[in-house]
Amino acid sequence: MKLIAKPLDDTGSIGAEAEILKGLKHPGIPILYDYAEDDESICLIEEFVRGLSLEEYFLHYPFLSKTQIITYIIQLCDILSYLHEPPVSILYQDLKPEHIIIRGDQIMLIDYGISEFLTGSGQNHHIAGTVSYMAPEAFTGKSDERRDIYALGLIAKEMFGHCGEKIPASIEAAVFHAIKSDPGERPSSVREWKSSWELNLKKEEDAIRIGKHRLNTVAVLGSQKGVGCTHIAISLTSYLNKAGMHAYYLNVSGEAVCEHILAYGREYREEDGLIYHGAFRGMLRYFADRKGHIPPDGVRILDCGTEESGIYEADLVVYIMGSRLWNTGEIDAKIAKMQSCFLLVNPVSMGQGLWLAKETGKKVYGFPLDNDPFYITKEKRKLFKKLIREWEFVS
Amino acid sequence: MFRKRISYLKKRRIYIFVGAHPGAGVRHLCLSLAELSANVFLRKTVLLEISPKSRLTEILGETTVIKGNAVGYKNFGVDIFPEFPHPEVQKLLTEDYEDIIISLSLEEIADVILPADAAWFLLGSLKPWHIGDYKLLFRKLSINGLALGRCLSFGLLAYEKSFFEKEFKRSVEEIPFIPDPFLLQRSQIDFLKTLYGV
Structure with missing residues (x-):
């Protein structure tokens, strides 16, 4: 409550303020509950702004x-x-x-x-x-x-x-x-x-967030089946969304990954052909294949499986190799030597990583041991951050 | 230095591992079990990979073992036969192996005639996008009239485990992470012993 004595030279400014404030309703404007005046003073009952x-x-x-x-x-x-x-x-x-x-x-x-x-x-x-x-x-x-x-x-x-x-x-x-x-x-x-x-x-x-050049498409390619391509692609999508870069997952190897996730997973919701779970966004195949389909905003994460065809349109290729002894020699040297290609060994194995680095002359990253692709651990965050930074530097 | 042979395991044992999808970890687990059998229990062990194209050939040693039409290698005390032709399986059962470990892919199940006394293990990840693979696996197994074995999985999550158990009315066990099948740690040996039946 404000009790203000009317100055001799008052031209009615306090009264005018009260009149104006009385009609306003906005969270950024103090509320005037009521006011009263006489010849000497004016009393305003308004919201206390701390x-x-x-x-x-x-x-x-x-x-x-x-x-x-x-x-x-x-x-x-x-x-x-x-x-x-x-x-x-x-x-x-x-x-x-x-x-x-x-x-x-x-x-x-x-x-x-x-x-x-x-x-x-x-x-x-x-x-x-x-x-x-x-x-x-x-x-x-x-x-x-x-x-x-x-x-x-x-x-x-x-x-x-x-x-x-x-x-x-x-x-x-x-x-x-x-x-x-x-x-x-x-x-x-x-x-x-x-x-x-x-x-x-x-x-x-x-x-600024995505890099000097805009990152539009990331292709995740496996050197053979079962090396964890889908797991890593989902993890990368969740990471980018969590970092505020708006990304969505799309399987281009012909497998109905998102359909299965929607049917058997938990806490997923579907909206306009996209499924949501925490920070993950994935596009259903039938929706992506539909005629006249307009893709949503953000980075496309293509899960290529072992299909090479999708990688040539990508700005960044993540090439994954298994870490077991029998995985030696499965890497395609032509793809591995592409400038935009980053090599990943899954899960982290020093031996295979060193062999691969020696073979290709490139840096090899190790994907940490991980159970839940939708949950971003500290190790995964560190790895993806490093990958994006390296990509910015290369491009 | 010298390990004692376990006398009560004289009977021949057959273990069959089937993967629900590529990357389930069948080869890895088979090698670990074979290593345990040959080098810890000192039993004469053979590992068969029934697949037309096996990547195991990339790690094999130089000592060649020939059984009928199959060519194998001795590695870490185990006879390993990658790309083992399935018609030869019955012949191999007459050999003097004490432990026979068979790695089987989903595509080969229908063709192979396997002994009824074998212990079955089904392997796979329980990620939501692999549930369809399990449906296919169980369907194939039921068509063949094969007894369903124990379900195993690397890296289990509580929700996935309960979902699987509800969906397929089967319990599933978690396999501990084995970084190197030829360098087993105590906890991994303890788990493998439960598969081995000791």
């Missing part, structure tokens, strides 16, 4: 992560879009770090003292605000949504100044677009500004 303002936050935590900053900007965009667009149609006009309260991952925008309803003509004559965050046109009394976009751009710029990581190019360009001094050159709405960088950012993030 947390640090962005300004205080910078003092306590000088470095913010890129993800944290992007989360905050997206939330700010959502609040401003809500305010600017009908039926609310309010111009906030006082966007600055002091008014942004951070509560864990959620931010709140407070102080609606100088906010006013949008006239629609761009002629909001109320010249008020904090000078350092005011758009040039606001000094002339011509304000519209682009005034808030300008301040949002400045805050985003300030936040990235506290970021220890590399700023994505798309968002950097968007920030400079928002703080153009000529309002005509700025984006016309917050929603438009947000959509201009959000999609590009996602693409860039995926590209």
